[in-house]
Amino acid sequence: MCAVCSVRRPADSNSKLLSRGGAALTGGRSLPAACPGLARGHRQRNEKKRRRRKKKNNEAEPALSAVLHVLLRLHPDCPSSWLLSATSSAWHFALRLFGLVLASVAAWYLGYFVAAYVPQNTVSIAALQEIGKKPVLRAPAPKRQKCDLWSPCPPGNFAYRILSGGGKQRRPTICFEDEELINAGNHVAGSGINIAIVNYKTGKFMSANFFEMWAGDHSREMMDFIRKAPEGTLLLMATHDDGSTRLNDDTKKLVEELGSKEIKNIKFRSSWVFIAAKGFKLPDNIQKEKINHSDQTKNRYKGWPAEIQIEGCIPRNLI
Template sequence: MRLSVILRIMVIISTLMATWFFTHIYFNRTGKTISVRGYLGFSSRITKEKTSRNKCDNSKKCPKDFFAFKITSGAANVVGPSICFEDNILMSGVKNNIGRGLNIALVDGATGVLKKHEYFDMFSGDIDPLLTFLKEIPEKTLVLVASYDDPASKLNPEARKLLTALGSTYAESVSFRDSWVFLGAKDISGKSPFEEILKNKPQQNKYDGWPEALTVEGCIPHKVI
């Protein structure tokens, strides 16, 4: 009998301890429920992931006094290009302000404020609007360019020269249906490091008649010029 009593007391104590343990886990002292995900550490990891997102979804965070940007060319003649600057989408299919040819956004190099954006049809359009646009770019202006479908059929030597003066390496050679992305600046010194081109080569094209889309991203200092 004594052994039986002792065993019963031990069972009661064990039950009470187990009840206290689980109550302590799921409820804090104020009576509020504690999330199991939070208890296991998931919530802190999710918060960290959210706070670690970089502007324009870039792979790296930009230092202080630098602007973040990402430029993506169009994919064939189906998916339009996108231009992001300081986490603001300046041009895209969603904003309905893009077109086939050259999509160009002008941004103040000191403040990062959008000045102007426009697209120019380089297949069947007139070259004069592009020439006027390029000639009127103010000093200390960043120039973000994304191709869509065909960026070059209407480009003449004057237009190519004006684009080269903005820091482009490939403006002289970009041709029919090439994928091209570029960030330059008015009166830049030297060539821009932010430029990519993929030539239209039938045997290498990802799409039927077009190369794959290109992306260039990075950080550019305020008052770069």
């Protein structure tokens, strides 16, 4: 192989390869004669380019020929080469325009399909706005316990909650095993002292009543109601409005025998709650009694103290 065959050739086949130094290297001979292999490569590349141009022209030849024929008839004075160039440019522009129209129609049909067949609640603006937001961890809502206690009672226990009345309108609530034995809606609650009786062995409600201590003397009726409660029962008591004005000493003594330590201290409009067992003893570690006296400087309601409450769990195996 000659020395110049290994020289990198410019991309343009018509550029002059040989300089004076190149001519000296080839001994004054022509490039094809000096390097047959290099000349053969030039011919092959030129042939490939020619074939590609011919293929493109053949693909567009029918349409271009028809358009060129029409233009030649309309403008016989224009050169055919100029008309051919203009026709080719117009043809490419028409193809691009057709592609743009086709893409626009496809996009319109796609949007119509999404609007017509995709459910509205699948994608919403609010849902899209939530994508970029940082997730917020929320604690699960606490499970409701029997009688709305803060924590559940262990297995084998009764749940109870006693809430006194507050002011003139808020009636007391006595709940046992998630059943409200006395509340403002069952028309059992009233002014004075409210009492509910529950069978301890079965946990079932037996009876309830309220005893007015302001408008009349119902102490005797309250004593009879407590004495008629059978052995093995629970008595749950709560005041509303006033439970002391006409409460006599004999009734106080009877309630004190059930285990009350505050009944002797009850005053006008005192809030008082109490749970007692008849015929057996309740555990010492449960809430059994609370009292809140009326104080004009501390009252929650005008003339009445705030409500007071006891709650807890009673074991089922006391008797």
